Amino acid sequence: MIERMKRLSHILPMYVTFKHLFKPPITIQYPEVVEELPPRYRARHRFVIENCMSCGACARACPNQTIRMKLVRVDEKKVKDRVIKKKIQHPEIYYGRCMFCGLCVEACPAKPKALVWSNKEMELAEYTREELFYPYWRLAGLSEPPEEDKQ
Numbered sequence: 001m002i003e004r005m006k007r008l009s010h011i012l013p014m015y016v017t018f019k020h021l022f023k024p025p026i027t028i029q030y031p032e033v034v035e036e037l038p039p040r041y042r043a044r045h046r047f048v049i050e051n052c053m054s055c056g057a058c059a060r061a062c063p064n065q066t067i068r069m070k071l072v073r074v075d076e077k078k079v080k081d082r083v084i085k086k087k088i089q090h091p092e093i094y095y096g097r098c099m100f101c102g103l104c105v106e107a108c109p110a111k112p113k114a115l116v117w118s119n120k121e122m123e124l125a126e127y128t129r130e131e132l133f134y135p136y137w138r139l140a141g142l143s144e145p146p147e148e149d150k151q
Contacts, residue, residue: 034122042100043121045093047139049146052114054089061107066097070136090136091115096129115139 028035037043059067069089077084091104108115126132137145 037119037122039119041119042102042117044095044118044124044134045105045139046116046118046141047091047136048112048114048116049090049136049140051110051112052090053110054087055109056089057107057109058091058104058115061103063101063103064097064099066095067091067093067104072136091139092136093134093139094132095124095126095134096132 054069056069059065059069068091070092072088072090075086075088077086102117105113105115105117135145
């Protein structure tokens with residue numbers, strides 16, 4: 001009885017092998033074939049400069065202190081006999097610490113939101129740590145800071 005079981009013990013593993021042998025491959029050849037990302041995929045943030053209220057809620061909501069607010073400029077507005085100064089601050093993100101939790105996106109009070117997910121990027125790797133730092137203009141998709149903010 002035991003001898004018979006020993007002789008037949010290789011049949012079950014072979015059954016599993018043959019079952020998967022005729023199925024199509026699961027592996028995707030990544031650089032040539034890019035898989036479509038799900039709509040709620042969390043990639044890098046996208047910053048819409050026009051929607052930002054400079055409130056800093058995104059930086060306060062970040063549990064890792066990944067986001068810091070950078071003073072871009074100070075706008076002065078004269079109302080009657082007073083001069084009102086408003087600090088224009090925009091977020092900068094260091095992706096070396098970001099855990100992509102989404103609390104910063106949820107905390108943004110602007111309608112429509114100034115900080116949103118960009119679900120188009122799949123490759124998040126960089127060569128150096130300095131490249132993981134994204135100033136506000138790089139989050140907005142610009143190649144350099146806007147002219148009015150260069151000072």
